[in-house]
Amino acid sequence: MNPAEIDEARAQAQALIAACSEPNALKDLERRYLGKSGVLAGWLAGIPALPPAERPQLGQAVNRLKRELGELIVARSAALEKEAFERDAAAGTFDPTLPPPGVERGHLHPLTQLTREVEDLFVSMGYQVADGPEIETDWNNFEALNIPPDHPARDSQDTFYLDGPGPLVLRTHTSPVQIRALTRLAPPLRVIAPGKVFRHEATDASHEHTFHQLEGLVVDKHVSVAHLIHSMKTLLRGIFRKDVEVRLRPGFFPFVEPGFELDARCPFCTSGCSVCKQTRWIELLPCGLVHPNVLKAGGVDPDEWSGFAFGLGLSRLVMLRYGINDVRLLLGGDLRFLEQF
Numbered sequence: 222m223n224p225a226e227i228d229e230a231r232a233q234a235q236a237l238i239a240a241c242s243e244p245n246a247l248k249d250l251e252r253r254y255l256g257k258s259g260v261l262a263g264w265l266a267g268i269p270a271l272p273p274a275e276r277p278q279l280g281q282a283v284n285r286l287k288r289e290l291g292e293l294i295v296a297r298s299a300a301l302e303k304e305a306f307e308r309d310a311a312a313g314t315f316d317p318t319l320p321p322p323g324v325e326r327g328h329l330h331p332l333t334q335l336t337r338e339v340e341d342l343f344v345s346m347g348y349q350v351a352d353g354p355e356i357e358t359d360w361n362n363f364e365a366l367n368i369p370p371d372h373p374a375r376d377s378q379d380t381f382y383l384d385g386p387g388p389l390v391l392r393t394h395t396s397p398v399q400i401r402a403l404t405r406l407a408p409p410l411r412v413i414a415p416g417k418v419f420r421h422e423a424t425d426a427s428h429e430h431t432f433h434q435l436e437g438l439v440v441d442k443h444v445s446v447a448h449l450i451h452s453m454k455t456l457l458r459g460i461f462r463k464d465v466e467v468r469l470r471p472g473f474f475p476f477v478e479p480g481f482e483l484d485a486r487c488p489f490c491t492s493g494c495s496v497c498k499q500t501r502w503i504e505l506l507p508c509g510l511v512h513p514n515v516l517k518a519g520g521v522d523p524d525e526w527s528g529f530a531f532g533l534g535l536s537r538l539v540m541l542r543y544g545i546n547d548v549r550l551l552l553g554g555d556l557r558f559l560e561q562f
């Protein structure tokens with residue numbers, strides 16, 4: 222390569238671009254001169270092999286040519302586009318009244334989709350949908366739920382504490398809505414409360430500082446565990462679109478007595494899989510009959526009324542349904558993940 226060669230290439234390229242009358246041919250020219258393996262790239266790659274004294278001058282000359290040809294191609298491309306537009310307009314084939322191409326539309330987050338489905342299912346069973354604040358009083362989040370300040374259950378639900386008029390926390394579960402519902406609505410009542418909850422958590426594939434739960438509460442006369450099982454089976458049939466067997470194991474939660482862990486038959490296999498860790502059962506939710514102390518805290522007489530409550534992990538349910546193996550994906554905001562739903 223030498224200055225004369227560069228000038229020759231400039232003259233040749235200018236003539237070719239000016240004579241080009243077709244967008245695809247222009248693209249070919251662009252590739253030939255400016256592409257990754259084009260003429261100019263080849264020259265630039267050869268510069269280190271030149272005598273040191275010639276390198277700066279030739280390098281600058283090639284880069285200048287690169288810029289010039291780039292500008293020429295952009296200008297020629299715009300000119301071709303304008304010509305095509307004018308040709309179509311003159312021929313009467315261009316219809317300016319046609320609507321523009323559609324705008325790309327988003328869609329609901331998989332968590333929102335599932336929450337709405339679950340809400341519909343419970344509404345069909347006579348539940349109403351309640352809402353509660355994400356910033357809660359310590360009383361509603363812990364004490365009224367039978368979790369006094371020195372209770373060990375507080376350790377497993379460490380959260381973010383806020384300065385406020387009284388002790389305030391980011392709620393660790395949707396259970397405080399139980400207290401709000403009890404104090405605002407008179408029994409009999411059936412309420413669900415979906416929403417965001419928070420934990421002070423070292424995050425990993427199965428732990429996240431922010432996730433979604435759905436709280437359920439029924440208070441009526443003569444409420445039994447059988448009613449609880451019926452509601453859960455109806456829910457699972459709606460979500461997985463087939464009958465799902467459930468089982469109860471004793472579990473301790475301060476706000477219910479007796480308390481249970483409800484497991485569902487793995488809907489994905491018949492003889493064990495990675496979702497159920499080969500056990501054929503999936504731990505689904507904590508539940509139980511509402512503790513008399515909780516009813517009292519909500520101003521309801523436990524001698525007259527009884528109820529059941531459950532806490533459904535909505536994030537977990539979304540993960541189960543779609544086979545998602547990392548909870549952090551749900552709120553990570555990565556469109557490559559979200560566009561799959």
Ligand SMILES: [Zn+2]
Pocket residue numbers: 487488489490491493494495496497498499501
């Ligand atoms: Zn399984």
